[in-house]
Amino acid sequence: MSTVQTAGAAGVLERVRGSRLLWPLVALVALIAANAARNPGFLSIRLQDGHLYGSLVDILKNGAPTLLIALGMTLVIATRGIDLSVGAVAAIAGAVTCTTIVGSSDPTSPAAALTGIGLALALCLVLGLWNGFLVSLLGIQPIIATLVLMTAGRGIAMLITDGQIITVRNDFYREIGAGFLLFPISILIALAALVAVALVTRRTALGLLIESVGINPEASRLAGLRSRTIIWTVYVFAALCAGVAGLMISSNVSAADANSAGLWIEMDAILAVVIGGSSLAGGKYSLSGTLVGALIIQTLTTTVYSMGIAPEVTLVFKALVVIAVCLLQAPKVRERFRRRRRSQDPTSPSSPSTSGSLAPEEDSPAPTAHEPAGDAASDSKQKVAQS
Amino acid sequence: MTDTPSTRTAQPGGPVSTGAPVVAMRGISMEFPGVKALQDVDFRLFPGEVHALMGENGAGKSTLIKVLTGVYTATAGTTQLQGGQVAFSGPAEAQAAGVSTVYQEVNLCPNLSVAENILLGREPRRFGSIDMAATRTRAEELLGRMGLTIDPGSILAEHPIAIQQLVAIARAVAVDAQVLILDEPTSSLDQDEVAELFRIMRHLRDEGVAILFVSHFLEQVYEIADRMTVLRNGRLVGEHLTKDLSRLQLVSAMIGRELGVLEEVERLAADASDEAGGTPVLEATGLGRRGSIAPFDLRIGAGEVVGLAGLLGSGRTELARLLFGADRADSGVVRVAGREVHLRTPRSAISAGIAFCSEDRKGEGILGDLSIRDNLVLAMQAARGWARPIPKRTKDELVEKWMTALDIRPNNPDALVGKLSGGNQQKVLLARWLVTQPKLLILDEPTRGIDIGAKAQIQKLVTELAAEGMAVVYISAELEEVARLAHRVVVLKDRSKVAELDGSASVDDIMHLIATSDSEQVAS
Amino acid sequence: MTTTTPTKRTVPALSRLPGIPGRVLPVIATFVLFVLLFGAGSVRYEGFTSGQVFANLFIDNAFLIVLAVGMTFVILTGGIDLSVGAVVALSTMVAAAALRAGLPAPVVILLVLAIGTGLGVLMGLVIHHFELQPFIVTLAGMFMARGLCFVIGVESISIKDPFFRALATGTIELPGGVVITWSVVIALAIVAAAVWVLHRTRFGRTIYAIGGSESSATLMGLPVGRVKVAAYAISGLCAAVAGLLFSVYMLSGYGLHAVGMELDAIASVVIGGTLLSGGVGYVLGSLLGVLVLGVIQTLISFQGTLSSWWTKIAIGTLLLLFIVMQRLFMRRTP
Structure with missing residues (x-):
């Protein structure tokens, strides 16, 4: 299946290899177009009582938590890490806030909500510090270090809510996830965070330092970078993003559900990052890619939902999308296209899988010249990263 | 033109083996897009000799070896092994045909025992099960043949790199290799270890194994090699008996310019x-x-x-x-x-x-996925902290200045450092520190x-x-x-x-x- | 470790990995932990020290044992398989739906095994040939399998097939009045087979070699591609078997069965002493890991006042302990 797809795409890919963001954008536009074709009302947006309404607005609103978490995840992935605990952290944030609100003297007051939010974010900060401690100081593999909190975190959330679904009636709190300021407040928060991160990482040297750590932590340390501090910081940031996203999720339904709040959202966030063109191997990252990736995932979910298919089936589509995107971006596949294109050359290595994987790193120009694919890929990646 | 008779100074009757070559490569060309890595190169290897393949980086040594072992398929030319035409699909097939390679980095599995590393993939079996005792005995035999007395049951990672390198050779000859390719085996060994390696190489040579040896150390080449083939810029410069070629002649053949x-x-x-x-x-x-x-x-x-x-x-x-x-x-x-x-x-x-360039250039030095520019300013930027980025103009001036001063090539600050040659990577690393003006x-x-x-x-x-x-x-x-x-x-x-x-x-x-x-x- | 080189120099062995005692130590630690936990239960609760309680550990976790065996293969190669929980769910769903449709039990079993193995092969092929990260590919596999469950049906389907029912209720009495189920026998047979394959076949040793250094294994001429794909196939097959055992255990198929079970499997393997970087570990360790998780569950259920979510916290804590222990141990080894 993939071969058919890829062969057809080869020609196009050759022309547009300048941008890694192009394919995700094409996918997003195609998804929206398909929806619009099926349901002409899909694109319509109307203004009522100072709120925008419409399917596109819903996509933005529902996609906000994923986008926010994916934002934190992008930076974590750029340092060669991964944070599996974000879903659990989101659940904990919702649980803490709702229990605090319910337990306060006046559960409807903004003060109760603010106390809850403050407590929740403080706890998220601690959880982020914990993940960062395991990864940067103890040097435990990120996937496993955060697996600890992923497993235990839901238990902790259940502990906080005592296994109940806690519902709150607090208008102030409701605004975060369900409120509108012309646009949904949640997406405004998420976009503000995105812009802030973009400015901070690209206007200062933070982006370069994060990428350096991701590319080679030891070399970065020896160049005088505070690798540990940088790694630690991104985990704390990721946990805070997850916390705020957890607030959005719980605020949107005015309830804390320790079991299902943010379930699988870490996967959605990782998918968003990957679809956006950042490599899971760390290093160069693309924030705009993450934005597009998060929107694709949410649009996909909405599409499946509006087609009247059981929402759970979205998973199948997500799987197909992620495989397709990963294959399109895999250096290996790109290399093959290129070969096939210029391939009046029947003598190219008979088993590409062998030749690619074992060319020992060496100081000869041959391997260097041999990898135009990797070269072009990295070049384009760089362009994306700079955008 | 590269194959003029005058370059063929080796004649039968020398100190090394005579008769038919075990490997004969003729007219080998290898082209990558934009690069002609090898052009019409002839190479032959006789049984019972140590043959050094000499050349600067980029001369085409590795490419030639990779063509021989089937990692690459040559664009033109033929390879004969024992007189028969061959075109291996990869190192595994080459190995099965008796052409074994030992690389600069020890390519063994550090988590397994010495015996397993030697015999992995061809362990003696009984009723479908690996015969552990026989595996051990066989490994002991092979180590003994090389004069090594290490416990075959010990884990490879517990041994120093030099021993691991020797174990790699033991593995390479365990298949009754006729051709043993040693690609820079000495770069991480000290002098005693090199002597030990040479002892084993001579031993194998005397048993009739043809050894292809690549090294940057001229002294070592003169100590061990019987014959040399010199490449430059993908072309054959000549094939000579070691004793007929002075060091000066060799170096000028390799670099082709004033010393x-x-x-x-x-x-x-x-x-x-x-x-x-x-x-x-x-x-x-x-x-x-x-x-x-x-x-x-x-x-x-x-x-x-x-x-x-x-x-x-x-x-x-x-x-x-x-x-x-x-x-x-x-x-x-x-x-x-x-x-x-x-x-x-x-x-x-x-x-x-204080500034420090590590010996492990790839692991502790360069950041391969970043550009020359980013690599150059990294230490300076780290010292300034993330909040104070180096202004773009200052950065451009610094990069321009040092790339020119150190003659870094290609002359493109956006080129990824991982794609540069070793020498240029080293220069980038040096420049990274010189920018900080260390004492x-x-x-x-x-x-x-x-x-x-x-x-x-x-x-x-x-x-x-x-x-x-x-x-x-x-x-x-x-x-x-x-x-x-x-x-x-x-x-x-x-x-x-x-x-x-x-x-x-x-x-x-x-x-x-x-x-x-x-x-x-x-x-x- | 004595290293005698002919050049009689003594170079300090700069091991990057723990030596022989090092690699068995985590397994021993897991065993000690299991004995301690079981001992603690025996002291605190009446009726804990019975053979049946011990046997129940196997009965209640037979599917997890099988899952952990498959996961061990994958993790030993340095990979990871996040899809197993979803494949278990898919297996229960396929089994239940196919049985409801009237297919005979043996055909259903073969169908389930083929689907599980097929998914594993597919993921393995993608991982190997396109050099994608196992993490992301098996994540897609997980989505795919879960999604397919809901394509079959959103509701839980109960299993009424006599063969499955017989398997569920059928027991074997061991000497001493201890009763076990056929699931236990199947799980233990799979453990035994895995031990033999990993330690006594070239295939098994190649698994370890790939985990030690994949590029070396390739250069050594080992069939890296085939073995890697086979590891994922085995994991898929084990997940399918576990799914069958799970459907026998639950007597139903449901898309939300076994949510998060991949985490339990990974936790068991890690607690059992296998390094996530690959190349070091034992199937028996993974079995012990499952038993430790099982005894914690049993302790919590004996306590009665503790809620089930304590299990998650306990597993998380244990996982942490073992990871930190591995880490510190590897640092101390010079």
Whole structure:
């Protein structure tokens, strides 16, 4: 299946290899177009009582938590890490806030909500510090270090809510996830965070330092970078993003559900990052890619939902999308296209899988010249990263 | 044209094996898009000889080996093994046909036992099960054949790199290899280990194995090789018997240009040594770290090049890492320009004006996925902190200046460093530190694995920097290099400093100190 | 470890990995932990020290044992398989739906095994041939399998097939009045087979070699591609078997069965002493890991006042302990 797809795409890919963001954008536009074709009302947006309404607005609103978490995840992935605990952290944030609100003297007051939010974010900060401690100081593999909190975190959330679904009636709190300021407040928060991160990482040297750590932590340390501090910081940031996203999720339904709040959202966030063109191997990252990736995932979910298919089936589509995107971006596949294109050359290595994987790193120009694919890929990646 | 009869100086009747070659490659060309890596190269290898494949980086040595072992399929030309035409699909098939390769990096599995590493994939079996006892016995036999007495049941990672390298050779010959390719096997070995390797190579040669040997060390090539093939820019320069080719002839065949630059280095070093020994830039007293290097004293003056000599594992890298704060010292005091400093991290050393180029260029030096520009400014940026980015114009000026000064190629600051040749990567690394204007520059094996041209450029740069007043600590496994460049040589042995010699010390003096057993003999 | 080189120099062995005692130590630690936990239960609760309680550990976790065996293969190669929980769910769903449709039990079993193995092969092929990260590919596999469950049906389907029912209720009485189910026998047979394959076949040793250094294994001429794909196939097959055992255990198929079970499997393997970087570990360790998780569950259920979510916290804590222990141990080894 993939071969058919890829062969057809080869020609196009050759022309547009300048941008890694192009394919995700094409996918997003195609998804929206398909929806619009099926349901002409899909694109319509109307203004009522100072709120925008419409399917596109819903996509933005529902996609906000994923986008926010994916934002934190992008930076974590750029340092060669991964944070599996974000879903659990989101659940904990919702649980803490709702229990605090319910337990306060006046559960409807903004003060109760603010106390809850403050407590929740403080706890998220601690959880982020914990993940960062395991990864940067103890040097435990990120996937496993955060697996600890992923497993235990839901238990902790259940502990906080005592296994109940806690519902709150607090208008102030409701605004975060369900409120509108012309646009949904949640997406405004998420976009503000995105812009802030973009400015901070690209206007200062933070982006370069994060990428350096991701590319080679030891070399970065020896160049005088505070690798540990940088790694630690991104985990704390990721946990805070997850916390705020957890607030959005719980605020949107005015309830804390320790079991299902943010379930699988870490996967959605990782998918968003990957679809956006950042490599899971760390290093160069693309924030705009993450934005597009998060929107694709949410649009996909909405599409499946509006087609009247059981929402759970979205998973199948997500799987197909992620495989397709990963294959399109895999250096290996790109290399093959290129070969096939210029391939009046029947003598190219008979088993590409062998030749690619074992060319020992060496100081000869041959391997260097041999990898135009990797070269072009990295070049384009760089362009994306700079955008 | 490359195959003129005059280049075929090897005649039957020499000291090496006669008769039909075991490997005969004819008219080999290999093209990658935009690059002609090999053009019409002939190569032959006789049974019972050690044959060195010589050339600068980029000459096409690795490509030729990869064509022979089936990693690449040649664009043109034929390969014959024992007279029969072959075109291997990969190293596995080549190995099955008797062509085994041992690479520079030990390509074994560190988590498995020595015996398993030797016999993996061809363990003796009984009723479908691996016969553990027979595996062990067979491994013992093979190790014994090479004169090695190590426990086959021990885990590979517990042995030093040199032993692992020998185990790799044991594996390579376990298949009754007719052709053994050794691609830079000596680059991480010290002299004793090289001697051991050569003993085994001779042993195998005498058994009739044809050995193809690649090394950057001319001395070693002259010691072991019976015949050489020289490549330059993907073309065959000639095939010669070692005894018929002088070192000078070989070097000029390899680089094809004037050797003046090397002589200039020598002259500059001689000049500089007269003015060395000014104000101390760094003074270490009783600096040491348990299990890594015994406490030592060291004083380095401005404009002085201090060479560290010693075998691999003697503590020379460990000493350098302490001076840079890469490892933390557990005893001693360091003063920089008279003031006491605490070198807890590389950061603290950098802020004290110390810079360090690690011997592990890929693992601890360059950031391959970043551009030359980003690599160049990294240390400076790290010192400034993330909040104070270097202004774009300053950055461009710095990059321009240093890329020109060090002749970094390609001349494109956006090129990814991972795609550069070893010599250029080393230059980028040097430039990264020179941008920070350090007072003390520590270079750990800066010329390892890079071609002669870049080597000379780097050595010349070191003498120039010293002449401008920079203090340099220079580490190299090549004693000639240390003796030539350094104003003072610190000799290390068994993880402690054993002597300090002045610039007039010869290679023989240093070797003598390293070879003498009593490490207490000299108190410095 | 004595290293005698002909050149009689003594170079300190700079091991990057723990030596022989090192690699068995985590397994021993897991065993000690299991004994301690079981001992603690025996002291605190009446009736804990019975053979049946011990046997129940196997009965209640037979599917997890099988899952952990498959996961061990994948993790030993340095990979990871996040899809196993979803494949278990898919297997229960396929089994239940196919049985409801009237297919005979043996055909259903073969169908389930083929689907599980097929998914594993597919993921393995993608991982190997396109050099994608196992993490992301098996994540897609997980989505795919879960999604397919809901394509079959959103509701839980109960299993009424006599063969499955017989398997569920059928027991074997061991000497001493201890009763076990056929699931236990199947799980233990799979453990035994896995031990033999990993330690006594070239295939198994190649698994370890790939985990030690994949590029080396390739250069050594080992069939890296085939073995890697096979590891994922085995994991898929084990997940399918576990799914069958799970459907026998639950007597239903449901898309939300076994949510998060991949985490339990990974936790068991890690607690059992296998390094996530690959190349070091034992199937028996993974079995012990499952038993430790099982005994914690049993302790919590004996306590009665503790809620079930304590299990998650306990597993998380244990996982942490073992990871930190591995880490510190590897640092101390010079």
